[in-house]
Amino acid sequence: MAAPTFLPLDDVRYGTAEQMSPLIRRVIAENPSKFTYRGTGTYVVGHGDxxxxxxxxxxxxxxEALEAALEGERVRAILVTHCHSDHSPLAAWLREQTGAPTIAFGPHPRPAPGTDPIEPPDDDVEIEESTDYDFRPDVAAADGDVIDVVPGATFTAVHTPGHTSNHMCWALGEESALFTGDHVMGWSTTVVSPPDGDMAAYIDSLRRVAGRNDTVLWPTHGPPRRDAETYVTALIEHRLERERGVLAQVRAGRSTIPEIVEVLYADVRAELHKPAGRSVWAHLEHLVDQGLVGFDGADRPMLDGTYRPC
Incomplete structure (x- = not known):
């Protein structure tokens, strides 16, 4: 896939608002992790309003950094890409302080009982990002909705399910820019974790972004991508290549996710195999939908399921 772009640690200035373009400023939260890279980037778009x-x-x-960045400004809207706990929690505080409405696709659905087996945690290894189930937007936006509350900064909602079912990118028409949340990150591939994460939807959403002709992508994590079509196309091929590997392992007789992970992620530290297993689970769901893989013992593909070729 296309090479990731890294932000040198010396270039990360926590607690300050950096001017990224004529309309865009960014404040990076000091919450670095394997999911957030150097931290969560909050974007402020416009001047005055x-x-x-x-x-x-x-x-x-x-x-406190956001308070400083917004001093003297009038916040007219709070856009949220999705409800993971590094993205949406401060929306409630900002809404209370400013009166601005929160706008997003909708709340994150809770998993149905029994669809997501709980695994015992490994020391120092998170399995996936935690979810802000309390977030409910004031305005539930649909794909194609236009948010025109700031002079010279018009946003269009671009629904991009896959990473989560409620993931929404936001297109800024005046700069031909797309704020991609976690759908496209500037430094890594994106976690797709069932039961809410959906690999088929994710790949379809990537294809949509690749065909948009945006000049620049602004991820919540990592640097901007000014090679949008090339980079996103490479992300798609990376996913499809991984999926071909999963299918080959099933056809070779490996019937469980741990068996597949042991082969496909042999060069990855063993303590990260559980998170990798959730990605394999998402690929298996997609392969089942395509009629290439079958499963036994449940009414849907499961993390602890048994798989076989069709």
Whole structure:
């Protein structure tokens, strides 16, 4: 796939608002991790009247940095890409402080009982991102809705399910820019974790973004991508290549996710095999939908299921 772009640690300035373009400023939260890279980037768009995108996690330092960045500004809308706990929690505080409405696709659905087996945690290894189930937007936006509350900064909602079912990118027409949340990250591939994460939807959404002709992608994590079509096309091929590997392992007689992970992720530290297993689960769901893989013992593909070729 296309090479990731890394932000040198010396170039990360926590607690300050950096001017990224004529309309866009970014404040990076000091919450680095294997999911967030150097941290969550909150975007402030406009001057005087502004829109805030992904207010970020509940960190006192990040809240104080946003307060400083927004001093003298009038927040007219709070856009949220999705409800993981590094993106949406500070939206409630910002709404209370400014009166601006929160706008998103909708809340994150809770998994149906029995669809997501709970695994015992490994020391220091998170299995996936935690979810802000409390977030419910004031305005539920649909794909194609236009948010025109700030002079010279017009946003269009672009629904991109896959990473989560409620993931929404936001297109800024005046700069031919797309704020991609976690759908496209500037430094890594994206976690797709069932039961809410959906590989088929994710690949379809990537194809949609690749065909949009945006000049620049602004991820919540990592640097901007100014090679949008090339980069996103490479992400698609990376996913399809991984899926071909999963199918080959099933056809070779490996019937469980741990068996497949042991082969496909042999060069990855063993303590990260459980998170990798969730990605394999998503690929298996997609292969089942295509009629290439079958499963036994349940009414849907499961993390602890048994798989066979069709």
């Amino acid at each position: 502004v829109v805030v995108i992904d207010p970020g996690p509940r960190l006192d330092a990040h809240r």
